[in-house]
Amino acid sequence: MGRYLARRVLQFIPVFFGATLLIFVMVWVIPGDPIRALGGDRRLSESVVQAMRAQFNLDDPLFIQYFKYIGGVFRGDFGTDFSGRPVLDLMQQRLPVTIRLALLAFVFEVIIGIIAGIVAGIRKGGFLDNLVLTSTLVVIAIPIFVLGFVAQIVFGVQLGWFPVSGIRQGWTSYLLPAIVLGSLSLAYIARLTRASLAENLRADYVRTATAKGLSRRRVVGVHTLRNSMIPVVTFLAIDLGGLMGGAIITETIFNIPGLGRAVFEGVQGQEGTVVVGIVTFLVIVYMVANLLVDVLYAVLDPRIRYE
Amino acid sequence: MSDPGIRSDEIAVEPDVDGEAVVPDGELEPTSERAGSLWADAWRQLRRKPLFLISAGLIVLMVVIAIWPGLFTSVDPRDCRLENSLLRPSAEHWFGTDLQGCDYYALTIHGARVSISIGILVTIFATLIAIVFGSIAGYYGGVIDSIIARITDIWFAIPVILGGIVILNLFRQRGVLQVSFVLILLGWPTMLRLVRSSVLSAKEMDYVDAARALGIKNARIIRRHILPNSLAPVIVYATITVGVIISAEAALSFLGVGLQLPSISWGLMISEAQNRIRSAPHLLLFPGLFLSVTVFSFILMGDALRDALDPRLR
Numbered sequence: 001m002g003r004y005l006a007r008r009v010l011q012f013i014p015v016f017f018g019a020t021l022l023i024f025v026m027v028w029v030i031p032g033d034p035i036r037a038l039g040g041d042r043r044l045s046e047s048v049v050q051a052m053r054a055q056f057n058l059d060d061p062l063f064i065q066y067f068k069y070i071g072g073v074f075r076g077d078f079g080t081d082f083s084g085r086p087v088l089d090l091m092q093q094r095l096p097v098t099i100r101l102a103l104l105a106f107v108f109e110v111i112i113g114i115i116a117g118i119v120a121g122i123r124k125g126g127f128l129d130n131l132v133l134t135s136t137l138v139v140i141a142i143p144i145f146v147l148g149f150v151a152q153i154v155f156g157v158q159l160g161w162f163p164v165s166g167i168r169q170g171w172t173s174y175l176l177p178a179i180v181l182g183s184l185s186l187a188y189i190a191r192l193t194r195a196s197l198a199e200n201l202r203a204d205y206v207r208t209a210t211a212k213g214l215s216r217r218r219v220v221g222v223h224t225l226r227n228s229m230i231p232v233v234t235f236l237a238i239d240l241g242g243l244m245g246g247a248i249i250t251e252t253i254f255n256i257p258g259l260g261r262a263v264f265e266g267v268q269g270q271e272g273t274v275v276v277g278i279v280t281f282l283v284i285v286y287m288v289a290n291l292l293v294d295v296l297y298a299v300l301d302p303r304i305r306y307e
Numbered sequence: 308m309s310d311p312g313i314r315s316d317e318i319a320v321e322p323d324v325d326g327e328a329v330v331p332d333g334e335l336e337p338t339s340e341r342a343g344s345l346w347a348d349a350w351r352q353l354r355r356k357p358l359f360l361i362s363a364g365l366i367v368l369m370v371v372i373a374i375w376p377g378l379f380t381s382v383d384p385r386d387c388r389l390e391n392s393l394l395r396p397s398a399e400h401w402f403g404t405d406l407q408g409c410d411y412y413a414l415t416i417h418g419a420r421v422s423i424s425i426g427i428l429v430t431i432f433a434t435l436i437a438i439v440f441g442s443i444a445g446y447y448g449g450v451i452d453s454i455i456a457r458i459t460d461i462w463f464a465i466p467v468i469l470g471g472i473v474i475l476n477l478f479r480q481r482g483v484l485q486v487s488f489v490l491i492l493l494g495w496p497t498m499l500r501l502v503r504s505s506v507l508s509a510k511e512m513d514y515v516d517a518a519r520a521l522g523i524k525n526a527r528i529i530r531r532h533i534l535p536n537s538l539a540p541v542i543v544y545a546t547i548t549v550g551v552i553i554s555a556e557a558a559l560s561f562l563g564v565g566l567q568l569p570s571i572s573w574g575l576m577i578s579e580a581q582n583r584i585r586s587a588p589h590l591l592l593f594p595g596l597f598l599s600v601t602v603f604s605f606i607l608m609g610d611a612l613r614d615a616l617d618p619r620l621r
Contacts, residue, residue, distance in 0.1 A: 011460070018461030026474050085472040135390065137610065141603035145561050146595040153588055179349070245466050249558060267476055267563045279473045285463045 004298050012291045019283060020073070024066050027276050048082075073284075078277030081266075087277035090262055098258035101251070102243040104174050105182035110236060113186040117193020122220060124198045132194065136187035144187075144246065148180045148253040165255035177254040183244055185239045192235055196228040203227075234297045239291030245282050314329035334340050359611035365604035372416055373423040382413040390494075396589055414571055415593045421483060421572040422601060426553040428487045433495040434545050441502025442537075446510060463496040467555055475564040486565055490552055501544055504538035512536070539616040543609050550605030559596055573598040 044052075072078070078087040121133035139147070155176055156164035162176040201224055209219045236247065248260035255261070259278055266274035353359045371378070396411075413600040470493045478485050509515070510533060518528050559565035560574030561581075568575065573594040580590035 014457060015460045015464050018457075019464040022461060022465065023470075023473060027477065090578060137607065138603070141550065141606045142599045143557055143595075145558060146591075146599055149577070149581065149591050149595065153591070157585055242466070244468050248468065248472070248562065252562065263472060264562055267472065271475060275476050276473055279469050282469055283465055286466055286469075290464070 005295060008291065008294050008298075012287070015071070016284075016287055019287060020070055021066055023280055023283065024069055025062075027272075048079030048294050058175055073280065078281065081271045081274050081277070082244045087274055088303055090274065091259065091278060091281060094259045097180065097256060097258060098244060098247050099249070100171075101174055101178055101181060101247055101256060101258055102240065104171075104178035105185075106236075106240060108178055109182035109186040109189055109239075114193050114232065116186075116190040117232075118197060118220075118225070120190065121194040121197030121201070124194075127136060129194070132190055135189050139183050139187040144180065144184055145253060146247050147183060148177075148250055151180050152253060165253075173254075174256070177250050177256055180253070181243060183248040184246070185235075185242070188239075189232060189235065191231050193228065196231050197224060200224045200228045230297070230300045233300060237293040237296050238289055241286040244285050255299045345616055349612070352615045353611060356611055356615075358607055362604040362607035362611065365569055365600060366608060369419055369423055369601050369604070374592040376416045376420065380410075380413045380416045382410045395587075411590065411593060414576060415573070417571045418573045418576060418594060419597065419601070421566065421570060422553045422556060422574075422598065425487050425490070425556045426549040426601075426605070428483075429490045429494055429552045430545050430549045432487075432491045434541065436495045437489070437498035437502045438534070438541065441499040442506045442534060445503040445506030446525070446529050446533060453502075455499075459496045459499050462493070463500070465493060467493045468558060471555065471559050471564070472531075472562065472564050475559060481565065481567050482570065483566070486556055486559065490555060494548070494552065498541070498544060498548065502537070502541055505540050506533055509533045509537040517605055524561075540613075543613040543616060546612055547606050547609035550602040550609070553598070553605070554602045 033255075076088050078091065080086050081090070116132045116136075120129040123129055152164060155161045163173040165173075174207045197220075201220070206224055208221060209223045210216075214223075244259070246260075247256075247258055250256070250265050251260035252264040259282070263275055263278050266272070266278070440455050444452040451561040467490065471489055474489045474492070475481055475486065506529075512532075515528060515532055518532050523531075556565055557572070557574030557577065560572050562576040563578065565570045565574055577591060577598070580587070580594070583590055
């Protein structure tokens, strides 16, 4: 286990620096003047350009620039927007909203997804199985922003069951956005649980358990489910990172003032540094989630450690 | 090596696909002596599948719309009359009109071209990159494999939408080419991992040893023996990718970093519609419907292909 962990963490280091370097290079070293590109259509005065060149160390050689930048990221310095406000401030203000939304989406997708998967997997080929397969396929195929708007029109505007947008009404205003945000992962979780359960139900140890005379409930509920949950749990861990990114579209639709909405506002207001700062942060969250998944997988499934 | 991206993704083909080369036995009973190739079996099976026929029909329809929009509408989508602003659907304007008074049916029809061409263009190039480098990595192994695998790991760490926002946000002019370029740049890693693992298992086959023993050159072994036998999961995944990319393009356009006006694209139309979902929901409905149906067809087609090409999953 120790060896596996060490190897996995060692592999993470080059990926971390590689991915951040890639983003860095794409933003700062592309042809043309990056400062003016980040400013969008804004006419930047010469003094602002000079100040920003100094702030982002653009007169240094590339690698020095990168290390100064990544050092800043470690200290929580993601640069400032064009009015001089640190991006970190904005992130601290917006992050709790996104975390609340992502957690709610997470709870929703886990509960419904796993139940749907179990119901489908126990009777493969039955009516419920086909229902789950078809409905998840539809959810996977409809782009999340179409789904979001349709949900907003139907459940928010026409039926009036949920607040239409914003977060004025406390936690109820998070419900509909969370359902939309979690729906895609819900479909994956249901399918993953179903496939894994159906496969494990054919395993020898299940036949043994049944032959011993255990009740069906105990065979499925304890013996099979525990093993079937391994791939699902690892998906869940990686998904938590994915939800943070997926929130960009959901928050934009429902006007939820989280990190994702801040990215959208950054794009609209041509605040390039805000966009780059938050996206860098989200990519780091995603990478760390990936690392945790691999570790978790090794904890849950001993076979992985001995490859 | 563990591979969370592919492993956890149930719709993608399992990375450890082996036995693609062997004639599937068991459930598929060859009806004649020569019926044996995976593709022939798959085709025979697909022809009878209603889901495959429906999705294939829809895809053909969308491609025809994309190539010859004039067959479906003779109205110029840019011939707009402000006095017709925001009309509801009627006999004259089937899908109503938008804020500028343009005919929405014509706009929706003309929007197909951009979506379909970006989806197919990106998938072709990303698949080509994946096939070339994935088969090199899988076949030769060793140092080349390590280098390619590490570079893939790094690119894989950047999610498509997040990376797309950062890069595209810096482009002043964003047309089909720019958006496609960025999506290719971010889209190849998953595919490459798939090709690599597929080639790795095909490499172990006896006929590859036989070819090598006969003194056939490596490049020819890859081209003639390994690739044809490891392409099945790649084709399945590529089909699904077309749908995923179309959806990604629309999402980026919706967020304001994809295509720009005056391009006609479903993502842009939905983006324009979002402020009027109460007063003019038809502006959202029609492009959303076309977009969903297109993405749905490609994903459904991928599903059907996987069922046909990978008999073990049945």
